[in-house]
Amino acid sequence: MRKDLLLVAVIVLIGVILFKGTKIQSVEEYYLTHIDDITPESETIKISIRVDAVLEHLDKLPESLRSEKYIPKDGIILEETEYVLRPGDTVFDVLLRATRHHKIPFDYQGSEENRFGSVYIKGINHLYEYDCGPLSGWMYTVNGEFPDEGVSKYKLEDGDVIAIQYTCDLGRDLGHPYDEKEVNP
Amino acid sequence: MKKLSSALMILLVNLLFMTVMTAEVDAKEELKNEIRDDIEQIIDWKKASFGLHAEQPLLSSQFLNHAGDASGDWYPFAIGRIGYPDDYRAYLAVVEDQVSKRYRKAHQLDESKATEWHRIALAILAVGGDPTNVGSDKNGEPINLIADGTYARAPDKPLDFQGINGLTWGLITLDSLGFKIPDDAGLTRDEIIMDILKRQLPDGGFSLNGTRTDPDITGMVIQALAPYYNSEKTYEYQLSRTNEQVAKTVRQVIDEALQALSNIQEDNGTFKSFGFENAESIVQVIVALTELGIDPTEDERFIKNGNNLIDALKSFQMEDGGFIHSKRYDPENPSADPNKSNSMASEQALYAFVALYRFYEGARTLFDFRQEMDADLKEAIDAIKADIDALPSTINESHKAKVEQLFNRYKAIPVTERRYVFNYYKLADAMEQLNIENDSEYIADHMGEVDRGNGAVTPLFTDEFHRGPIIFTAEDAKKVENLPEDLTTEHYGEVVRLLDKLENAENRDEYEHLIDHLLNMKEKIEEIEQEIEALNKEIMDDLFPFEELSVEDRDKINGIIERYNRLSDYDQQKIVNYEDVERAKAEIDSKARKQIVATVLGILFVLFTIWFVVRRRKKRREKEMEFIDLED
Numbered sequence: 073m074r075k076d077l078l079l080v081a082v083i084v085l086i087g088v089i090l091f092k093g094t095k096i097q098s099v100e101e102y103y104l105t106h107i108d109d110i111t112p113e114s115e116t117i118k119i120s121i122r123v124d125a126v127l128e129h130l131d132k133l134p135e136s137l138r139s140e141k142y143i144p145k146d147g148i149i150l151e152e153t154e155y156v157l158r159p160g161d162t163v164f165d166v167l168l169r170a171t172r173h174h175k176i177p178f179d180y181q182g183s184e185e186n187r188f189g190s191v192y193i194k195g196i197n198h199l200y201e202y203d204c205g206p207l208s209g210w211m212y213t214v215n216g217e218f219p220d221e222g223v224s225k226y227k228l229e230d231g232d233v234i235a236i237q238y239t240c241d242l243g244r245d246l247g248h249p250y251d252e253k254e255v256n257p
Numbered sequence: 258m259k260k261l262s263s264a265l266m267i268l269l270v271n272l273l274f275m276t277v278m279t280a281e282v283d284a285k286e287e288l289k290n291e292i293r294d295d296i297e298q299i300i301d302w303k304k305a306s307f308g309l310h311a312e313q314p315l316l317s318s319q320f321l322n323h324a325g326d327a328s329g330d331w332y333p334f335a336i337g338r339i340g341y342p343d344d345y346r347a348y349l350a351v352v353e354d355q356v357s358k359r360y361r362k363a364h365q366l367d368e369s370k371a372t373e374w375h376r377i378a379l380a381i382l383a384v385g386g387d388p389t390n391v392g393s394d395k396n397g398e399p400i401n402l403i404a405d406g407t408y409a410r411a412p413d414k415p416l417d418f419q420g421i422n423g424l425t426w427g428l429i430t431l432d433s434l435g436f437k438i439p440d441d442a443g444l445t446r447d448e449i450i451m452d453i454l455k456r457q458l459p460d461g462g463f464s465l466n467g468t469r470t471d472p473d474i475t476g477m478v479i480q481a482l483a484p485y486y487n488s489e490k491t492y493e494y495q496l497s498r499t500n501e502q503v504a505k506t507v508r509q510v511i512d513e514a515l516q517a518l519s520n521i522q523e524d525n526g527t528f529k530s531f532g533f534e535n536a537e538s539i540v541q542v543i544v545a546l547t548e549l550g551i552d553p554t555e556d557e558r559f560i561k562n563g564n565n566l567i568d569a570l571k572s573f574q575m576e577d578g579g580f581i582h583s584k585r586y587d588p589e590n591p592s593a594d595p596n597k598s599n600s601m602a603s604e605q606a607l608y609a610f611v612a613l614y615r616f617y618e619g620a621r622t623l624f625d626f627r628q629e630m631d632a633d634l635k636e637a638i639d640a641i642k643a644d645i646d647a648l649p650s651t652i653n654e655s656h657k658a659k660v661e662q663l664f665n666r667y668k669a670i671p672v673t674e675r676r677y678v679f680n681y682y683k684l685a686d687a688m689e690q691l692n693i694e695n696d697s698e699y700i701a702d703h704m705g706e707v708d709r710g711n712g713a714v715t716p717l718f719t720d721e722f723h724r725g726p727i728i729f730t731a732e733d734a735k736k737v738e739n740l741p742e743d744l745t746t747e748h749y750g751e752v753v754r755l756l757d758k759l760e761n762a763e764n765r766d767e768y769e770h771l772i773d774h775l776l777n778m779k780e781k782i783e784e785i786e787q788e789i790e791a792l793n794k795e796i797m798d799d800l801f802p803f804e805e806l807s808v809e810d811r812d813k814i815n816g817i818i819e820r821y822n823r824l825s826d827y828d829q830q831k832i833v834n835y836e837d838v839e840r841a842k843a844e845i846d847s848k849a850r851k852q853i854v855a856t857v858l859g860i861l862f863v864l865f866t867i868w869f870v871v872r873r874r875k876k877r878r879e880k881e882m883e884f885i886d887l888e889d
Contacts, residue, residue: 079869086862096850101843134413172837175801185326189600194367202369206420207466242466
């Protein structure tokens with residue numbers, strides 16, 4: 073009788089394991105596969121990629137780009153997505169992660185290849201600098217502010233909200249007080 | 258006695274005059290020596306930043322791997338224009354190879370930025386190459402950077418696609434050697450000039466998009482327009498900011514732009530761009546002045562409180578010889594740490610000093626790459642300049658013959674050399690006052706002189722500079738032998754350099770056997786480059802999103818890992834976010850393991866259940882038997 077009970081217990085246990093699908097992983101594997109899992113304790117940031125400013129200037133774009141595939145009607149390339157903030161993450165690290173995970177083409181110039189010593193965003197989702205006129209290109213804000221650093225230099229903090237945005241007017245169409253700065257530094 | 262005393266007087270006056278003259282000459286010599294030192298210091302700083310000794314050429318080892326990119330090209334440009342002894346051949350070999358490789362790929366150079374072509378073309382000229390005949394494209398045809406970078410651009414990526422910089426640098430590039438624009442190109446120099454002119458701001462200067470003069474952009478515009486300063490052509494155009502219709506000569510516009518620059522110069526001699534005093538703005542103004550033949554240490558418009566532009570520029574130099582961008586933290590340019598020399602500020606300071614050195618040497622201007630003038634022409638120009646300066650400040654009819662004669666002498670100078678009569682405007686003004694018809698040819702009509710041509714390193718820095726026959730030395734051979742068996746892309750520049758040297762060496766026969774060896778190495782490195790590119794692409798295509806990876810992807814991922822492991826440590830760094838591959842592997846391994854465990858558990862589950870059922874049945878049967886037994 074006792075043996076029966078034991079047998080039932082073993083069967084139930086196996087059943088539960090099967091049903092719950094518990095993974096058997098090494099610590100390293102666990103770390104790798106769960107690195108971007110958001111838990112109540114994890115520090116996070118949010119990132120979005122938008123091209124709203126282009127919507128009003130579709131006529132300026134090269135013919136080949138005037139398609140929903142590149143310029144979605146709602147202006148959203150990547151809607152606001154939450155990511156785990158890893159230690160030392162810069163805006164570039166998170167942007168790279170987000171574009172890779174979502175298979176969004178992202179072309180950039182490494183900090184070694186230019187004279188600014190920071191990564192330079194050339195194109196996202198096939199939309200490149202200058203595609204919307206001589207003053208167009210990619211800019212970014214963190215918590216609504218236009219930071220004073222290159223993407224690979226800006227270190228993020230818990231709760232930061234990053235918006236990667238395309239401008240057709242050196243940021244003025246994104247609310248960047250460009251001219252004021254020039255006049256009244 | 259009277260005669261004697263007057264003769265003595267003349268002698269005395271002459272002596273006095275000569276002393277003043279000598280003092281002036283001495284001051285200029287001293288300034289030149291200082292500039293030389295500054296040039297050397299910047300080069301040494303740059304060498305040190307690449308781990309090179311002062312005796313090693315800058316254009317070597319790791320630096321060569323930057324040939325053709327924005328961080329590399331301005332240094333060979335600058336040092337070639339003064340003839341600093343260096344390995345120009347090496348740079349030319351690598352940049353030609355790089356451009357060829359990029360042309361064989363779909364995107365060539367950065368299509369939207371015409372200035373990429375301009376930068377590389379100017380660097381190639383400065384080291385003695387021909388930018389109309391660079392390497393070969395995918396059809397094996399020589400690449401013409403001048404055409405592709407200016408008048409033969411893709412219709413949807415015109416010269417001004419990136420804004421005013423495309424126009425100014427395009428014009429500078431076309432005029433570098435006086436390249437012709439074909440008649441059917443659909444673009445003329447006049448159109449480029451006018452396109453620049455119409456962007457002038459109401460305050461006289463130019464900017465990227467702001468409403469006020471930006472010193473850098475204004476400086477570059479002046480540099481581009483400088484060859485046309487003496488042209489009498491009046492351009493009629495509509496200003497793009499105000500829609501105002503105007504008619505102006507280039508000279509009028511440049512004079513207004515100079516005044517605008519003078520107006521915004523700070524009391525310490527510096528300029529602010531985007532709100533910050535910085536080294537590069539001063540550089541662009543210095544170069545602009547030298548292109549016009551204006552001495553920055555003498556022109557009152559650019560000396561503020563006794564501070565001239567050279568003083569101002571030097572205030573940005575650091576102990577290590579390099580230059581900083583800005584003395585205080587600049588939010589617009591964060592890489593410019595106020596305490597750390599910066600590559601862009603240093604390279605620009607370097608070419609400002611080179612421009613100044615060329616100016617004080619009486620050489621052609623920084624962006625005029627034509628062969629240096631012969632002595633006769635130089636003498637003729639100097640004589641005209643002296644005679645123009647000698648014209649009285651108030652002109653009247655009595656000077657008419659003199660002015661006419663001067664104008665005829667001016668017209669005897671070839672049209673494209675007339676820009677070097679830097680004070681011609683005084684003559685033109687005098688002619689206007691005297692109602693003498695000015696029928697000098699429009700310069701833009703004559704600027705296109707050549708279809709192709711090599712630039713040359715200008716041997717100003719040292720007399721030892723010579724271009725003897727190329728000898729592949731035993732030391733070079735040793736360098737080939739010392740290249741590691743397991744090549745990496747790190748050795749790219751060095752292999753291309755050695756191969757080029759050997760292929761063109763006078764004693765090529767002696768080391769003929771090394772050519773195949775080097776060619777193999779080059780091929781191997783190219784294979785590695787392609788492998789890195791392929792791996793990066795495959796990773797992007799195959800890995801994401803992680804959730805959709807399945808056990809079937811296992812071979813693919815393992816294949817990627819195997820190929821990654823075959824790369825050297827150096828090249829592994831070029832795989833973007835390799836961590837993603839490790840993660841994909843872990844995902845798949847976990848999934849596979851889960852499947853095995855599930856299968857095993859499933860089997861166990863069934864077995865145990867069967868066992869349990871069998872046991873229960875057996876027991877029940879036993880009990881029934883007992884029951885029957887009992888009943889019996």
